Amino acid sequence: MTTNRGRKDVIRDRMTATGESYNVAARNLKSMKDMGATREAVRTQRWRPAESLDVPCPCGGLCEPGEKCDRCHARHRHVSRFPGSRTEVETWADRYDCMGCASSYVLTITLPGRPWGIAETVVRGGSAESVVQARVFPGVRHPLLRPEESEEGTESEEG
Ligand SMILES: [Zn+2]
Ligand SMILES: [Zn+2]
Secondary structure, three states: OOOOHHHHHHHHHHHHHHOOOHHHHHHHHHHHHHHHHHHHHHHHHOOOOOOOOOOOOOOOOOOOOOOEOOOOOOEEEEEEEEEOOOOOOOEEEEEEEEOOOOOEEEEEEEOOOOOOEEEEEEEEOOOOEEEEEEEEOOOOOOOOOOEOOOOOOOOOOOO
C-alpha cells in the first residue's frame, strides 16, 4: 500500500466535491485515470488490417513495411498486434501475414507511452520476494495473461 499524501489530498478534494466516501472516491479516481490509458491501449490493439498495401496501415503508422515473401513473392501485411511480454507493458508483438500464401511472421516492438497494462511490483507472501506483475487493461487481449476480472459484461466483443 502506498501512503502518498498528494494522492490523499486529491481523493479528499473529490470527496468534498462529490460527497463520495473515501473508498468510493479513491476507486473512481483510479478508474478515471486508467480509462484514458485503457482507451489508448484498446485503440493500439484493435484496428482492421488495410485492404491493400497502397494505403497507410491503420495501426497508427508505427509498423514496418511488410517484407516480401520468400515463397510466393507477395508482400506481407500487418494484420494484428498483441501484448508481446508478460511484464514489459510497452512491448507489443506485431503479426504480419503474407497476402499470397499462409506465410507469416511476428515482430516484437516497443511503443513508448502506449502500454497494454500496468506493471506493478508486488511482494510475494512468505519469501517476501518482490516480483513484477502486469495488470492487463480491460478490453486488451493478452495471449499469456488474463484481463482484470472485476469488469463485468465487457468481455464478449469479438473482432
Ligand atoms: Zn501496422
Ligand atoms: Zn507468401
